[in-house]
Amino acid sequence: MWFLFLTLFACGKLKTIFTSDDSGGPKYTEVMERTIYGADCRNELLSYACNIQAIDDLGDVDDLYSYHGLPIVLDFSAMWCGPCNVAALDAQLVQDGFASDDLVYITILVENKDREPPTLEDLEWWVNEYGFTSAPVWRSSRSIINNDDPTLGWPLESWPTFWFIDSDMTIQAYMRGYSEQGLLEGISYIID
Secondary structure: OOOOOOOOOOEEEEEEEEEOOOOOOOOEEEEEEEEEEOOOOOOOOOOEOOOOEEEEOOOOEEEHHHHOOOOEEEEEEEOOOHHHHHHHHHHHHHHHHOHHHOOEEEEEEEEOOOOOOOOHHHHHHHHHHHOOOOOOEEEOOHHHEOOOOOOOOEOOOOOOEEEEEOOOOEEEEEEEOOOHHHHHHHHHHHOO
């Protein structure tokens, strides 16, 4: 189900939350404060998204806040999940189709086919299998999920789950499961 919300424009400090651990998966720790718009980050509707720092398919560190000023789709997926694989078929097409809007479609792989945190080889397979050329693919683990505290992780109750973040880093909508129509509708909420 989709919701349309208004963006808040108050000034303030945003708590930056980075992720990392020895296995390449995320572990949230407060690192610094960063001025954007709004209050503390919370991974929930109408709030400012908390930052994520993760390893991409090239082995480089990337982070959500490096895309501040751009509309972002976060696709939390697992390699064993059928609907996640269907969504992956469309990811690069969506990224390309909204290139003039500067949309960034980020896939965050939470589990590989064995339900373990994905390796770099898993990410490379995903990228090659589904033809990713510019849409980022990041590796993570279940530690990125937190259904109880939206400051410590992302709520995730089904695979895949999409979060739609506008250019001010405000979460405008989310979608559980996958449908092309739902994805396009969610994107319409974050494109200026």
